[in-house]
Amino acid sequence: MANMQNFLRTQKNKLCIIFIGCVAPLGATQHTLSSHEKEEIGMQIWHNEAGKRYDRLVFWKENEKFPSLGICHFIWYPHRNADIYTQTFPDLLTYFKKKKVKLPAWLAKAKYAPWKTKEAFDTVAQSAQVQELRKLMHNTIDLQVEFIMERLQKAWPRILKSAHPDKRKLVEENYHALMQTPQGVYALLDYLNFKGEGTDPKERYNGVGWGLLDVLQTMPKDCLKKNNEIEEFINAAKNVLSTRMKNAPAHKAHEKEWLQGWHNRVNSYKTFTPT
Numbered sequence: 001m002a003n004m005q006n007f008l009r010t011q012k013n014k015l016c017i018i019f020i021g022c023v024a025p026l027g028a029t030q031h032t033l034s035s036h037e038k039e040e041i042g043m044q045i046w047h048n049e050a051g052k053r054y055d056r057l058v059f060w061k062e063n064e065k066f067p068s069l070g071i072c073h074f075i076w077y078p079h080r081n082a083d084i085y086t087q088t089f090p091d092l093l094t095y096f097k098k099k100k101v102k103l104p105a106w107l108a109k110a111k112y113a114p115w116k117t118k119e120a121f122d123t124v125a126q127s128a129q130v131q132e133l134r135k136l137m138h139n140t141i142d143l144q145v146e147f148i149m150e151r152l153q154k155a156w157p158r159i160l161k162s163a164h165p166d167k168r169k170l171v172e173e174n175y176h177a178l179m180q181t182p183q184g185v186y187a188l189l190d191y192l193n194f195k196g197e198g199t200d201p202k203e204r205y206n207g208v209g210w211g212l213l214d215v216l217q218t219m220p221k222d223c224l225k226k227n228n229e230i231e232e233f234i235n236a237a238k239n240v241l242s243t244r245m246k247n248a249p250a251h252k253a254h255e256k257e258w259l260q261g262w263h264n265r266v267n268s269y270k271t272f273t274p275t
Helices: 002-009 035-050 089-098 105-109 118-123 128-139 141-162 165-178 182-195 212-218 229-247 250-271
Strands: none
Touching: 035 141, 035 182, 035 250, 089 105, 089 141, 105 128, 128 141, 141 165, 141 182, 141 212, 165 182, 165 212, 165 229, 182 212, 182 229, 182 250, 212 229, 229 250
């Protein structure tokens, strides 16, 4: 762990300020994350996804059709075995290549997850190939944080455009208010990674979504006047996630077991305080 933390700290000059100019209205202020804050956000997201467990940097969860990789548990679909959720690991690989990360030869050429089922993965979970992949995920935590920051920057115009016309101003105000504090930036990054943008029509149960857009639209109109946007973001996220459970189809009924953990996760947005 000490080596990994030292590695992250060497990136202070590398992780530039991605959020400057991120579709902000004229005159809006935004919090500039320090390298240390980025590091702590990365560690907290890893904790949220996998308890900061090394073995879960490459993992296949029960009842899912895909493995999850990295601190953010980026989704990677096997060939012809996709689900409704947006996969993100191929985009991370593209980002690694752009950043000149040396990838294993098999991974640089891979289009799909090399394991077709959880059972197939479990038989090789401690193989040299999987251990090589875990090591890569462990050694690139800084780039994974940078990647999700860039992902939020790119997602924001789509989120705003997809907002209901009557709520677009509210969505924009809530987003920029959250962007002004480390807590708010962490909440936006984590929820985007956790439940997506909310712009994909496939990511719906009974026509109702659960992504970042849905949370920003659910926040009340007067929360900015009370300066409690973090609390209202948490309340809105819990509401959206609970609604997802109510609308879940029968074959997704097992997700109800995850709801309390999801609520605990969004509660961390209030207690997150970079040291």
